[in-house]
Every structure is written in C-alpha cells, then in structure tokens.
Amino acid sequence: MRQFLKKNKDERIQSEINSIYRMGYHVLMFGILIDLIVQFADNKLSGNSWTSVRPLEFGTFMAANILCLILMIYKGIGDDDTRFAETEHFPHAFYLLRSFAISLISSVIFGALKAWQLHPEVQSDLSLIIFIFFISIFLSTGILIYGLQYLCFRIAKKRRNKIADTFNHDDN
16 A cells, blocks of 8 residues: 555656646736736726726735745745856846836736727827826836846845755754
C-alpha cells in the first residue's frame, strides 16, 4: 500500500507540468480580465449609473494574483522570469519597457471605453477629452506598475539575502 502513496517525481516532467500550468494560469487570468472589461463596458453602454462588475469574480482575480506575488516575494524571487530572479541590480530598461507596454494597452482599452460612454453633445470635444483621459491613464498606470515592480524586486532581494544568510549561518 505504501508504494501507491509515494510517487517518484521526475524533475523534467515536473518542469514541463509547471510550464503547462503557468500557461493555463495566464490564459485563465487574461480571460477573466477580458470578462471584467466587457462587464464594465456593458454597464456603461447600457446607461447604468452603477458601474459594477461581479464582486466575487473581481475579488478572486485580485486575490489569485496578489497571492502569487506574495508567495514569489516570500521565496525571494520577485518575478517569474528566471533571468531576473537572482540579479543583484534592478533591470530598469526591461521593467520600463514592460510598464510602457502595459500602460499603452490599458490606456487604449480605457480610452475606447471612455469614447463609447460620452454623450453626443460632447462629441465636438471628443479628441481633447480622449487625449487627456489617455495621457492620465497612461502616466498613472505606468508609474504605478513600475513602482510596484521596483518595490517587489527590493523586497524579494531583501528576502533572498535573508534566506542566504540563514543558509550561511547553518553551514558554520
């Protein structure tokens, strides 16, 4: 009976399964994010003053991502990219590019949603309104994402150094 309970784990197979789960996680999170955006847009287009998304879905989405981030930081990783998981210096160019891309995508999505919700009497000032909205979303999202990435990197580096010190003290 003991043979059935204990399974031998092949590291190569575990690595492949982990990459499959990671891809599935990204597809699931992207699908939930698109659903949340569609819910928000649908509420705005239907003229509801209450623009809400399903709280359970939004809470689950946020909890899953925050939990993954906290666990990565706790393990001293800070990012799922192995090139930067153990670096001692923050890779500014990589994270600036990532923040720029995410800011651009979110600005375009929310700019389009803002254009759909505007009333016909404001259509003459549409380009100025959309431009201001686009820039404000772009800047706030970019700064927030870059700052969070830097904070996560610093905390993960501190945690990684603490783990390394623990191992060094155990060896002595």
